[in-house]
Amino acid sequence: MQAAHTPVQPLPASTRRSIALLACATFASMTAQRICDAMLPELSRVFAVSLGQAAQVVSFFAMTYGASQMFYGPIGDRLGKFRIITLATVVASIGSLMAVLAGSLDTLVFARMLMAAGAAGLIPLAMAWVGDSVPNDQLQEMLTRTGLGTTLGLVVGQMIGGVLTDAFGWRWCFVFMTVLFAAVALLLHRDMRRQGLALFRVPVAGATSAAPASVARHTAAPVARTSFLKQITGIAADPWSRTVLAIALVEGAAGFGVLAIWASHLHARLGLSLSLSGAIVALFGLGGVMYMAVGRRMISRFGQQGLVLVGGAIVGICAWVLAYTAHWAFAVPASLVAGFGFFMFHNTVQANATNMTPQARGTSVSLFASFLFLGQSVGVVMAASLIGQMGSSAVVAGGGLVMALEGLFFAWALRRRVHKPVRQPA
Numbered sequence: 001m002q003a004a005h006t007p008v009q010p011l012p013a014s015t016r017r018s019i020a021l022l023a024c025a026t027f028a029s030m031t032a033q034r035i036c037d038a039m040l041p042e043l044s045r046v047f048a049v050s051l052g053q054a055a056q057v058v059s060f061f062a063m064t065y066g067a068s069q070m071f072y073g074p075i076g077d078r079l080g081k082f083r084i085i086t087l088a089t090v091v092a093s094i095g096s097l098m099a100v101l102a103g104s105l106d107t108l109v110f111a112r113m114l115m116a117a118g119a120a121g122l123i124p125l126a127m128a129w130v131g132d133s134v135p136n137d138q139l140q141e142m143l144t145r146t147g148l149g150t151t152l153g154l155v156v157g158q159m160i161g162g163v164l165t166d167a168f169g170w171r172w173c174f175v176f177m178t179v180l181f182a183a184v185a186l187l188l189h190r191d192m193r194r195q196g197l198a199l200f201r202v203p204v205a206g207a208t209s210a211a212p213a214s215v216a217r218h219t220a221a222p223v224a225r226t227s228f229l230k231q232i233t234g235i236a237a238d239p240w241s242r243t244v245l246a247i248a249l250v251e252g253a254a255g256f257g258v259l260a261i262w263a264s265h266l267h268a269r270l271g272l273s274l275s276l277s278g279a280i281v282a283l284f285g286l287g288g289v290m291y292m293a294v295g296r297r298m299i300s301r302f303g304q305q306g307l308v309l310v311g312g313a314i315v316g317i318c319a320w321v322l323a324y325t326a327h328w329a330f331a332v333p334a335s336l337v338a339g340f341g342f343f344m345f346h347n348t349v350q351a352n353a354t355n356m357t358p359q360a361r362g363t364s365v366s367l368f369a370s371f372l373f374l375g376q377s378v379g380v381v382m383a384a385s386l387i388g389q390m391g392s393s394a395v396v397a398g399g400g401l402v403m404a405l406e407g408l409f410f411a412w413a414l415r416r417r418v419h420k421p422v423r424q425p426a
Helices: 014-036 039-044 057-077 080-099 105-119 123-133 136-167 171-195 229-236 239-259 262-270 272-325 330-355 358-390 392-417
Strands: none
Touching: 014 057, 014 080, 014 105, 014 123, 014 136, 014 171, 039 057, 039 262, 057 080, 057 105, 057 123, 057 239, 057 262, 057 358, 080 105, 080 123, 080 171, 080 239, 105 171, 105 262, 123 136, 123 171, 123 330, 123 358, 136 272, 136 330, 171 330, 229 239, 239 330, 239 358, 239 392, 262 272, 262 330, 262 392, 272 330, 272 392, 330 358, 358 392
C-alpha cells in the first residue's frame, strides 16, 4: 500500500548552498580520478616504462580510494560528514603538490595514492550527507545535483589531462589539482563556520553534525551507534545490499575501469593527439551533465528499471562504435551519448546505495564506493594488460557489452524487488 501523497516541501536555501559546495568537492574528486587517463602515453615515454606500468597512477589511485572507504564511512558517521569532507580536501591538495614535485614514477604513484586517500572522502560522504539532509521523495533528484560535480569532473579531468600535458607537460596537471583542492577546502571551511561547526572540535557523543540545524530530518528516531564490524555485518546480511555492492563492483570494472583506456585507444588506433583524444573522451562527462540537466524528467518517465536497462544498452552500443570506428568523427557522438547512458545507470545505482542502511548511511555509502573503486582498480589493470593480447578495440567493446548485460540484470533485480511479496507477521 502506498502512502498518501504529500506536497513536496522546498529545501532551505542553506541546504541548497551546502549541496552546491559539496558538488564542487565531488568535481575535484572526479577530476583527480580522470586527469591521468590522457597522459598515460606521455608518462610511459617520460619514465621509459610500458603503458601497463604507467597505468599504475590510475590503478593504485583506485585501490587506495576504495580501501580508504573503510576509514571514511565510520569516522564520517561519528565526527560529522561535512567536517571530514573538508579535512579530506586538504589531504588531497597536499598529495597533488607532492605529485608536482615527483621525480620518478614510483614517487608519482605514491603521491597519487595520497591524493586518493583524500579524494576518497568526498563523493561517498557527500552522497551520505545529502541522504541525511534531504527527504526521500527528493533524494534522487538532489543526488543528481551533487552528481553534476562528478560528471563535470569527468569532462575537466579528461580534457585538462590531455591539454595541459600536450601544452606544458604533465606536472602542470597536478599544479591545477593542488589549487583546485585548496580552493574547495577553503569554501567548505567557510560553510562549516556558517553551520556553526568547528573544524577540529569533536562533537560530543550522541550529537549530530551531519547537516545544518535548519534541515528537517527525514529519518526516524536516532539509532544507537553500533561498532563498525556490526554495521558491516548488518549490511552484508541483507540480500539487496549484496546485490547493489556486486553491481558496483562490476560497474567499476567495466565502466570506470575500461574508460581509463579510451583516450589511449583513440591515440593509438586513430593517431589522434593526446589533447584531442582527451577532449573526445571528456564528452563522456558532458553527456553525464546533459543527463543531470534532465534527470528529474527522466526519473519520472522511465523509473529506475527503465533507467538502468536503457542506460546500460546505450553504453554498450556506443562503446562498440568507439571501439571499431575508422574515423574520429564517429567517436565524438559515441562518447557523448555513452556518458548520458552511463549516468542514467550510475545515478540509479547511487540512489539505491544511499538507502541501503539509513541508520549507518556513511558506512554503507562508503562501502558502496569501496566496491566501486575496487572494481575500477581491477578493471584498469585488466584492461591495460589485455590490450597487448586482444587489442584495445576488443577491450573497449568488451567493457560496453558487460555494461549492457549488467543493465539488463539490474533491471530484472529491481523488478523482482518491487514485486517481492511482503511477509505478514504471524
